[in-house]
Amino acid sequence: MxxxxxxxxxxxxxxxxxxxxxxxxxxxxxxxxxxxxxxxxxxxxxxxxxxxxxxxxxxxxxxxxxxxxxxxxxxxxxxxxxxxxxxxxxxxxxxxxxxxxxxxxxxxSTRAEDMTIKITGYQWKWRYDYLDDGVGFVSHLATPTEALHSASAKGTHYLLEVDEPLVVPTGKKVRLLLTANDVIHSWWVPSLGVKQDAIPGFVRDAWFLVDKPGVYRGQCAELCGKDHGFMPIVVDARTPEDYAVWLAARKKLAAASADDPNKVWALADLKARGEKVFQQNCVACHQANGKGIPGAFPALDGSPIATKDKPAHIDIVLNGSKRNPAMAAWGKQLSDTDIAAVITYERNAWGNHTGDVVQPKD
Ligand code: CUA
CATH class of the missing domain: 1.10.287.90 (Helix Hairpins)
Known part of the structure; x- marks a missing residue:
């Protein structure tokens, strides 16, 4: 050395x-x-x-x-x-x-793996699906990007954290299947020796076997749009015993938070959930104030989207519009309840439809 x-x-x-x-x-x-x-x-x-x-x-x-x-x-x-x-x-x-x-x-050499995790790149977050265990979740940036921008404008250094890291066991050969939902991303964690492009329409594989418990950090390594710099990767490697404990807890959590598609929601609950969904999925383009980015991303505040009738609003979120076909990518990755919640939130916040509720079964 x-x-x-x-x-x-x-x-x-x-x-x-x-x-x-x-x-x-x-x-x-x-x-x-x-x-x-x-x-x-x-x-x-x-x-x-x-x-x-x-x-x-x-x-x-x-x-x-x-x-x-x-x-x-x-x-x-x-x-x-x-x-x-x-x-x-x-x-x-x-x-x-x-x-x-x-x-x-x-x-x-990805053969003879102990477990397989599918990784999907989105603008701008990663989804992890544990194919052997039926567990899957999206790993979001923990802090809104505006807060990070203002921190860096003040010269403050910060670590990019996620709300939920990728948890893996040590001593096990983890095979990764990588793809993307919108544009090309790249999953890169230097300490693990993995850097693999995630390409829409293709599945690429990679692997790692971590031999020391710890938290290892990486970053999307393929320029993928506005928030490319805010797609951190956090890998939390635990001993097989600790991993088993985590997996059991994670499965329980998934079962508890699974939504009943026929549930009739109260307006306040749906609005609160919708605000969270908006913060995690929509805010980068449409902005926290719903004003969008002129010339690039449409405003929701008083716009024809949020003020439209329910079916038209739902259609745009699910399928995109002629001007914004890319919106369809979001409709595909959210659950029915999340979509209902975010539409309810948007209509109440900006669509002049106070009190309007969109239920998951709508
Ligand atoms: Cu995703 Cu850069």
């Missing part, structure tokens, strides 16, 4: 800079460790070559700086030298390609 720190500090030209700040996050999976070692090896080789080549060049310049006007010694081919400068780079390249190939093969 210390040799690498010295090398990196020399590269930066600043002896006081701690090289750990520049290097990778500590690896916690076999693949991440392979990538880390490969990176260290390549850095060592390239820095060594850099120092030798530039060392010889500067030595020659300085040593012979008074020899201006002298004629170079004329000589033609030298087979020994040519063999040496062909064979040495060849061996260096093979020495680099061998561990690189091994790392790529390890990364792609």
């Amino acid at each position: 210390s040799g690498k720190r010295i090398l990196l500090s020399m590269l930066g030209g600043v002896g006081t800079v701690y090289a750990a700040d520049f290097t990778f996050q500590p690896p916690v999976t076999p693949v991440a460790r392979q990538i880390y070692d490969l990176h260290s090896l390549l850095l060592l080789i390239t820095v060594t070559i850099f120092i030798v080549v530039f060392g010889v060049m500067f030595y020659a310049i300085l040593r012979h700086r008074k020899s201006l006007g002298h004629r170079a010694r004329p000589f033609h081919e030298n087979t020994t030298v040519e063999i040496i400068w062909t064979v040495i780079p060849f061996l260096i390249l093979v020495g680099m390609a061998w561990p690189a190939t091994k790392a790529v093969l390890a990364q792609k």
Whole structure:
């Protein structure tokens, strides 16, 4: 470690800079460790070559700086030298390609998994479905982006948190199936050695096996629109015993919060739920005040959408409009109760339909 720190500090030209700040996050999976070692090896080789080549060049310049006007010694081919400068780079390249190939093969080897999690990218959040256990949830940004923007305007640093992290067991091979609902995203957690694009219409796989309990952080790594910078990934790795406890609790919670499609809701409950759904799903485009973003996202406040009759309002949320076909993506990811709640909220907040209730069965 210390040799690498010295090398990196020399590269930066600043002896006081701690090289750990520049290097990778500590690896916690076999693949991440392979990538880390490969990176260290390549850095060592390239820095060594850099120092030798530039060392010889500067030595020659300085040593012979008074020899201006002298004629170079004329000589033609030298087979020994040519063999040496062909064979040495060849061996260096093979020495680099061998561990690189091994790392790529390890990364792609998704067979013999212990469990499978499907990951779906949305603008701008991740959904996790535990395919073996029937548990699934969306992991939202925990703080509204406006609050984060104003914090960063004041120069405050913050950590991007989610309302619910991806919980996984340690010591188990977790296979990931990645896709996306709208545009291309990329699921990237450096400590796990996983970076895989999530592409609409395709399923790609990846895997990890975490060997140390802990919280590992990542971020969407494919520019995916306005809030691309606010799609954090938080992975909470627990021992198999703790994971089993979490899974049982999560299943109970899912069963308890499952909605009865025929329930008749009170206005206040539906409005409160709708406000939460709006904050988590709609606020990025339509804004908290319902004014939208002129020219890009339509206003709901007093707009033809929220003031329309119920069936037309429901139709736009479910299927989008001619101008905004992308809206249909939201209709697909919300439950009937959530859709009823958000429409009720919008109509009461901005549609001049005070007291109007849209029930899930509508
Ligand atoms: Cu999702 Cu960038």
